[in-house]
């Protein structure tokens with residue numbers, strides 16, 4: 001039997017041992033095995049997992065309150081954003097939402113934002129296979145970030161970049177902008193690493209409370225004082241910044257701050 005005979009399917013351990021015992025050095029060409037079939041050749045092309053289809057919906061604006069998506073909806077595209085939940089003052093904000101909707105009803109059809117939060121990123125698009133690695137990068141980036149307790153102060157009107165939606169939001173008290181910026185920085189760095197768009201510069205941290213279709217900035221600015229008075233009935237609006245979340249399609253990851 002040949003000491004190194006790769007004509008068969010594979011070499012056994014005993015053959016290898018035999019080879020070393022006899023201390024003969026086979027030539028490189030004799031070591032070359034025929035290429036093994038690839039996993040793809042054996043198993044066929046990779047099939048997407050069922051969860052990869054979760055975001056695969058037909059883009060019908062009627063299904064999301066008439067809102068128009070800012071990015072093309074394609075199979076495997078996962079709408080992703082980073083945020084701080086506004087859980088501590090959610091009850092107060094929900095009360096204000098109901099009062100503001102009733103107050104503006106004759107003028108404007110406002111919708112209440114659900115899952116109230118303060119965004120720390122734009123809504124970006126990830127591919128399914130990037131999600132876990134992106135989440136790990138965020139976790140590492142935020143590992144030395146320090147939490148704090150902040151407050152929300154007053155009201156402000158925002159529009160999205162396309163000016164297709166207008167928002168009434170409670171901005172972060174200016175006293176906490178520096179601390180929030182310290183948390184934003186590592187997040188922005190991860191965005192940069194993944195060649196994704198960074199947050200607004202300058203950032204204007206806020207919790208969106210209500211929205212309506214179209215550019216209604218002028219009308220809502222006129223009503224701001226009246227709305228402000230409704231909000232003033234509420235006690236201090238506390239925002240506990242002790243965890244950061246990553247929302248990726250229907251997945252939600254949590255990173256505890258120090």
Ligand code: AMP
Pocket residue numbers: 118119158159160161167200201202203204205206207208
């Ligand atoms: P959000 O509640 O985070 O979705 O924010 C509501 C809207 O505020 C988004 O559509 C943003 O485009 C808009 N926005 C406009 N300017 C800024 C800014 N400087 N910082 C943060 N958000 C902004």
